[in-house]
Amino acid sequence: MGDLVPRGAAIVDAERCKGCGLCIAACPQNVLSFSGERNRSGYDVAHMERAEACVGCAFCAMSCPDVAITVYRERPEKGEETDV
Numbered sequence: 001m002g003d004l005v006p007r008g009a010a011i012v013d014a015e016r017c018k019g020c021g022l023c024i025a026a027c028p029q030n031v032l033s034f035s036g037e038r039n040r041s042g043y044d045v046a047h048m049e050r051a052e053a054c055v056g057c058a059f060c061a062m063s064c065p066d067v068a069i070t071v072y073r074e075r076p077e078k079g080e081e082t083d084v
């Protein structure tokens, strides 16, 4: 069953992030949190605290008013797809 759960990654562009926390609230997997690291504008930047839990749903990216998040979703390689 675990193999059927999609894997993803949400990469935050630290210099675009304004530390609003909307992405953290939007993530159904509780992947994101504040990193405690400030960007050049002084904002506490969001990051993936539980990267292994990301399913690539992109809710975080859709919620970000500063378009600071890019979501990648793992796709099975050809020949690795399994019958269900």
Ligand code: SF4
Residues within 6 Å of the ligand: 008, 009, 010, 026, 027, 028, 029, 030, 031, 032, 053, 054, 055, 056, 057, 058, 059, 060, 061, 071
């Ligand atoms: S892509 Fe989905 S699961 Fe991954 S961090 Fe964003 S909201 Fe959370």
Ligand code: SF4
Residues within 6 Å of the ligand: 012, 016, 017, 018, 019, 020, 021, 022, 023, 024, 045, 046, 063, 064, 065, 066, 067, 068, 069
């Ligand atoms: S929603 Fe965007 S600007 Fe707000 S904390 Fe998340 S990445 Fe930063």
